[in-house]
Amino acid sequence: KNQVEQSPQSLIILEGKNCTLQCNYTVSPFSNLRWYKQDTGRGPVSLTIMTFSENTKSNGRYTATLDADTKQSSLHITASQLSDSASYICVVIVTGGFKTIFGAGTRLFVKA
Amino acid sequence: GAVVSQHPSWVICKSGTSVKIECRSLDFQATTMFWYRQFPKQSLMLMATSNEGSKATYEQGVEKDKFLINHASLTLSTLTVTSAHPEDSSFYICSARYAGGSNQPQHFGDGTRLSIL
Numbered sequence: 001k002n003q004v005e006q007s008p009q010s011l012i013i014l015e016g017k018n019c020t021l022q023c024n025y026t027v028s029p030f031s032n033l034r035w036y037k038q039d040t041g042r043g044p045v046s047l048t049i050m051t052f053s054e055n056t057k058s059n060g061r062y063t064a065t066l067d068a069d070t071k072q073s074s075l076h077i078t079a080s081q082l083s084d085s086a087s088y089i090c091v092v093i094v095t096g097g098f099k100t101i102f103g104a105g106t107r108l109f110v111k112a
Numbered sequence: 113g114a115v116v117s118q119h120p121s122w123v124i125c126k127s128g129t130s131v132k133i134e135c136r137s138l139d140f141q142a143t144t145m146f147w148y149r150q151f152p153k154q155s156l157m158l159m160a161t162s163n164e165g166s167k168a169t170y171e172q173g174v175e176k177d178k179f180l181i182n183h184a185s186l187t188l189s190t191l192t193v194t195s196a197h198p199e200d201s202s203f204y205i206c207s208a209r210y211a212g213g214s215n216q217p218q219h220f221g222d223g224t225r226l227s228i229l
Contacts, residue, residue: 034217036220041203041223041225042222042223043116043118043205043207043220043221043222043223044156044205044220045220046217046218046219049217089155089156100146100158100218102155102156102157102158103155104154104155105155107153
């Protein structure tokens with residue numbers, strides 16, 4: 001069964017600290033993996049997109065990694081800011097684009 | 113670039129009313145549009161996928177007669193919630209993708225919060 005599991009469910013960190021969010025998937029065949037940021041009451045915004053041949057992709061303070069062998073991805077946020085408070089959603093696309101599998105998301109709270 | 117506009121952003125209406133939500137790709141042609149539903153603290157649930165000029169493909173458990181989807185042009189898709197009831201209250205989000213297949217990202221609208229009294 002195609003599944004995407006994210007951990008932790010929620011996370012509280014202090015402003016300026018780093019954090020890492022995890023995503024494990026069992027999707028097959030795998031096409032690409034994306035991380036989205038969703039602010040409360042808004043639509044998701046794409047942070048990174050990686051195909052199976054890419055190991056890492058950065059977007060400013062966000063760095064995503066992918067291990068296609070272990071089917072794990074992580075999103076590392078450096079020097080967190082209050083505006084990073086949001087839900088971060090891991091999305092895996094099945095080859096052919098016929099199915100998009102969403103993780104349940106990690107809710108990140110950055111405190112001053 | 114790649115902006116998706118959703119309208120209205122918030123609607124409150126009486127039970128039994130039909131509500132239409134519009135999703136527009138402002139600066140690109142969207143061959144495929146997706147409609148999602150999201151309950152509080154949960155992830156997005158895909159309701160249907162529509163390709164321009166074709167009938168929408170609905171996910172299992174989604175009533176096509178309840179949620180009417182029209183994708184008449186490459187920049188506009190509409191979702192009509194017919195005879196809405198309180199259990200239809202939710203956050204509805206659309207996304208659009210241009211030609212190029214699954215490697216192209218989905219660009220999301222900002223959602224429509226629907227409250228049925």
